[in-house]
Amino acid sequence: MEDPFVAFHINKGLVRKYMNSLLIGELSPEQPSFEPTKNKELTDEFRELRATVERMGLMKANHGFFLLYLLHILLLDVAAWLTLWVFGTSFVPFVLCAVLLSTVQAQAGWLQHDFGHLSVFSTSTWNHLLHHFVIGHLKGAPASWWNHMHFQHHAKPNCFRKDPDINMHPFFFALGKILSVELGKQKKKYMPYNHQHKYFFLIGPPALLPLYFQWYIFYFVVQRKKWVDLAWMITFYVRIFLTYVPLLGVKGFLGLFFMVRFLESNWFVWVTQMNHIPMHIDRDQNRDWVSTQLQATCNVHKSAFNDWFSGHLNFQIEHHLFPTMPRHNYHKVAPLVQSLCAKHGIEYQSKPLLSAFADIVHSLKESGQLWLDATFTNNQQPLPGREAPGPGRGEPEGQCHYILLSGGGWFEIKGSGSDSSPLSPSGLPCKQGGDTQRSLEKGFSC
Secondary structure, rough: HHHHHHHHHOOHHHHHHHHHHHHOOOOOOOOOOOOOOOOHHHHHHHHHHHHHHHHHOOOOOOOHHHHHHHHEEEEEEEHHHHHHHHOOHHHHHHHHHHHHHHHHHHHHHHHHHOOOOOOOOOOOHHHHHHHHHHHHHHHOOOHHHHHHHHHHHHHHHEEEEOOOOOOOOOOOOOOHHHHHHHHHHHOOOOOOOOHHHHHHHHHHOOHHHHHHHHHHHHHHHHHOHHHHHHHHHHHHHHHHHHHHHHHHHHHHHHHHHHHHHHHHHHHHHHHHHHOOOOOOEEEEOOOHHHHHHHOOEEEEEEOOOHHHHHOOOOOHHHHHHHOOOOOHHHHHHHHHHHHHHOOOOOOOOEEEEHHHHHHHHHHHHHHHHHHHHHHHHOOOOOOOOOEEEOOOOOOOOOEEEEOOHHHHHHEEOOOOOOOOOOOOOOOOOOOOOOOOOEEOOOOOOO
């Protein structure tokens, strides 16, 4: 637990005081202190890397950067209102106002993320206060809800039943190659998953915020009695109601509000899912901190637009390894992380923005097809294992994942990324047969 503890807290001494009551004992010197499922060498070198990063001052924020970022959000908010006030409420000014407001909401979402991760100020108090202001007053959402959901995601990204960001599996989508095959083997079908890459465009990006988050957040704060959060949220709704109803009327205001939520939802979903959905998804395998983060995240190439558009979450790998690091320093630590990955043979994925968007759809199509293949596989065949079928056959346990397909072959699932290649249990490349890469020769013609 040392690495997550260090990653999430900026005042370790204060937090340790609260943890003293949780101490139940200490391991005796002769007891192993490192679990066999975790990579000790990688962990030790990452801890050295973190110490280097701290000495370089990369965990310290440039307050001017975040001040300018907040000011640009406030200026866009004012510009949205002025658009209607100056040019009237006809169609073009109305749409322009909605686009500006959705930009405000998206960018405020990235900024509240910075405060929520305690990455701006050196004390938790100021981070929490500004977090309430940005997420509560500028966005109308509760800080406690974000904290509750988001830190679970960071602790166990892409781990089924532990990461709430993938709770849409299995009721709406079949996610990940391994879990999708399991669903198929169990003959479970909540949705037509082989078409999920199509209905994603209907129930994914357009619907998440206006049809779910917008209503669930009120249930959350009332059910958990988070009255301070509710007060902050009310200030948002009072402010936006008083500024736009006089110009648009109640019906026009409601139309504008839900158009903004619709546009924001598309922006939010594509950006937040491009780094995770195409990556390895499974139940928790109790791996070390670094391996857990790297197998679940990928990057998008750096550019001025990509940085702004994604709130620097195009550096998702660095963000997950150093969640309290100010975002303007991600690009500085990236070469060090790449070197660490290269040394340990871990794939460091970075791709163009549009390719990252496309990979969401491609991965949904692939996992949906795997579900369909597994659904019609003979039940007498063995279930696919999470570990390589080759311990004792030349493969270290836990290095590869294979899925037994309807064609009778094994399909390797790489734990570190979205790319897959057919291999035999010995790890040698296999010839591909049939009309699809997923159909392998049963005898592993290698």
